[in-house]
Amino acid sequence: MFKSIYKYLTDIFNGARTLLTGMKVTGYYFFHPKEIITQQYPENRDTLKMFDMFRGEVVLIHDENNEHKCTGCSACELACPNGTIEIISDKAIDPETGKSKKVIDTFVYHLQMCTMCNLCILACPTDAIKMAQTFEHAVFDRSELTKVLNRPGSKIMAGIKE
Amino acid sequence: MSNIFSLISDKDSKGTSSATETQEYFVNMGPQHPSTHGVLRLLLTLDGEIIRKVEPHIGYIHRSIEKMCEKDSYQQIVHLTDRMDYLSCHMNNEAVCLAVEKGLQLEVPDRVKFIRTIISELTRLSSHQLWWGVMGMDLGAITTFLYGFRDREQITDIFEETCGARLTMNYNVPGGVMFDIHPNFQKRTKDFLKYFKEKLPEYDELLTGNVIFVERTKDIGYLSKEDAISFGVTGPSGRASGFACDVRKKDPYSAYDRVDFKEIIRTDCDSFGRYKVRIAEMYESLHIIEQLIDNIPEGDFKAKTKAVIKLPPGEYYQRVETARGELGVYVISDNKKSPYRVKFRSPGFSNLFALDTMAKGYKIADLVAMMSTLDLVIPDIDR
Numbered sequence: 001m002f003k004s005i006y007k008y009l010t011d012i013f014n015g016a017r018t019l020l021t022g023m024k025v026t027g028y029y030f031f032h033p034k035e036i037i038t039q040q041y042p043e044n045r046d047t048l049k050m051f052d053m054f055r056g057e058v059v060l061i062h063d064e065n066n067e068h069k070c071t072g073c074s075a076c077e078l079a080c081p082n083g084t085i086e087i088i089s090d091k092a093i094d095p096e097t098g099k100s101k102k103v104i105d106t107f108v109y110h111l112q113m114c115t116m117c118n119l120c121i122l123a124c125p126t127d128a129i130k131m132a133q134t135f136e137h138a139v140f141d142r143s144e145l146t147k148v149l150n151r152p153g154s155k156i157m158a159g160i161k162e
Numbered sequence: 163m164s165n166i167f168s169l170i171s172d173k174d175s176k177g178t179s180s181a182t183e184t185q186e187y188f189v190n191m192g193p194q195h196p197s198t199h200g201v202l203r204l205l206l207t208l209d210g211e212i213i214r215k216v217e218p219h220i221g222y223i224h225r226s227i228e229k230m231c232e233k234d235s236y237q238q239i240v241h242l243t244d245r246m247d248y249l250s251c252h253m254n255n256e257a258v259c260l261a262v263e264k265g266l267q268l269e270v271p272d273r274v275k276f277i278r279t280i281i282s283e284l285t286r287l288s289s290h291q292l293w294w295g296v297m298g299m300d301l302g303a304i305t306t307f308l309y310g311f312r313d314r315e316q317i318t319d320i321f322e323e324t325c326g327a328r329l330t331m332n333y334n335v336p337g338g339v340m341f342d343i344h345p346n347f348q349k350r351t352k353d354f355l356k357y358f359k360e361k362l363p364e365y366d367e368l369l370t371g372n373v374i375f376v377e378r379t380k381d382i383g384y385l386s387k388e389d390a391i392s393f394g395v396t397g398p399s400g401r402a403s404g405f406a407c408d409v410r411k412k413d414p415y416s417a418y419d420r421v422d423f424k425e426i427i428r429t430d431c432d433s434f435g436r437y438k439v440r441i442a443e444m445y446e447s448l449h450i451i452e453q454l455i456d457n458i459p460e461g462d463f464k465a466k467t468k469a470v471i472k473l474p475p476g477e478y479y480q481r482v483e484t485a486r487g488e489l490g491v492y493v494i495s496d497n498k499k500s501p502y503r504v505k506f507r508s509p510g511f512s513n514l515f516a517l518d519t520m521a522k523g524y525k526i527a528d529l530v531a532m533m534s535t536l537d538l539v540i541p542d543i544d545r
Contacts, residue, residue: 015374055327081234
């Protein structure tokens with residue numbers, strides 16, 4: 001009888017001790033607020049920089065003359081596992097040689113289907129596309145997620161061949 | 163503490179017996195339940211609050227990944243496996259890549275093996291950190307969740323910098339890895355090792371010794387070694403039942419044959435044993451990374467493969483140890499650019515079906531602890 005009461009009391013004492021051990025850890029962080037790593041997200045938007053490798057969305061690289069490197073070869077379209085990329089190509093006459101040449105009309109990118117697997121970037125023979133570091137993709141309407149990547153009036157850079 | 167309850171019940175039992183007619187009844191746990199960690203429905207047969215039978219009903223997030231593999235090229239399959247067991251995505255990718263490399267009889271460079279092993283172990287650590295946080299939260303301790311995620315953030319930063327994504331990384335390609343490691347990778351990983359070695363004892367202080375936690379897990383959810391083997395329970399859950407099933411030891415792949423680590427085996431067979439195995443595995447993972455991080459050999463990060471991979475006709479099987487257990491990838495090729503059939507032997511599926519044997523006779527509140535220590539990831543079960 002005494003033994004069981006003794007055990008009961010030591011159990012209570014030990015139980016309280018283990019709880020206090022845990023509270024020692026939480027108490028430490030309570031009194032050391034500098035070690036807390038929480039970021040105030042929408043407020044720190046200006047200083048928040050993603051890593052260079054971060055895969056946010058596919059973009060077509062344009063230079064300052066509004067020229068890109070896409071030849072319309074559809075390698076990215078074939079490499080994509082989800083049908084995210086759709087290239088609608090057109091024929092244009094090369095002013096130098098006078099021959100007709102394949103150029104892109106619209107580079108359609110369905111962001112809603114993209115899994116950011118990076119296979120299109122690896123497949124591109126001319127390094128025309130890359131992954132951008134944007135991450136705020138929320139929109140109010142689903143149709144806004146279908147994007148046209150080539151800018152209006154843009155044309156292919158000189159000297160890029162398939 | 164149980165003694166005082168027995169004292170009280172002894173006194174009570176001297177009174178009149180209160181035996182009444184009881185009836186078994188059914189309760190649906192899930193599909194939407196915080197402790198099922200996804201859409202899993204458990205049909206429980208209960209007698210009061212004692213569990214008589216657990217019947218898992220699965221298929222709520224079945225996405226037919228195995229069927230989708232049949233139309234994809236071998237490079238495209240890899241990213242689908244990210245979506246199975248998302249917490250050990252790198253190991254899933256590695257399993258597919260190793261199977262394809264086996265078919266091509268391709269020897270990958272040493273650098274690739276080292277990078278793959280380091281990132282696998284980092285993935286295992288991040289998975290166990292998340293499991294530890296969620297395990298505490300399932301049993302009512304929200305503190306652990308925040309602490310687990312605090313440390314996991316350091317690993318996801320490493321992944322983001324080197325692999326380009328935090329969770330579904332898709333860093334492996336057949337023949338190697340997608341890009342070379344980032345120049346900061348080694349420094350950042352070493353910083354993390356130093357940081358986490360200081361923080362890991364906090365896990366023990368917060369949860370392992372806690373009297374409420376111990377009372378709720380010790381001697382709960384008994385799974386004998388024989389049952390573990392017959393159900394195919396692998397990973398930390400199987401090793402807590404004394405079943406030596408670590409693929410890293412039994413069938414070494416990548417750089418695991420070059421590192422020294424212990425296979426953690428306990429014979430507790432209960433929820434607390436499964437918890438302790440995972441905590442000990444975190445120390446082992448740190449130990450493995452420590453041995454490799456300074457010795458990454460120079461060389462290519464990818465062996466040369468053809469743009470269109472065609473495996474020679476035949477059957478290929480490769481197994482790896484994910485954070486949950488043994489993942490097997492079985493590929494049948496008929497010399498086309500996509501496989502004829504792909505079958506995944508996922509650890510979560512086998513582990514889940516041991517739940518009925520484990521839970522029989524215990525209280526319904528204990529089931530939450532048991533599911534937590536099995537570390538179920540539902541997309542892994544359904545695929």
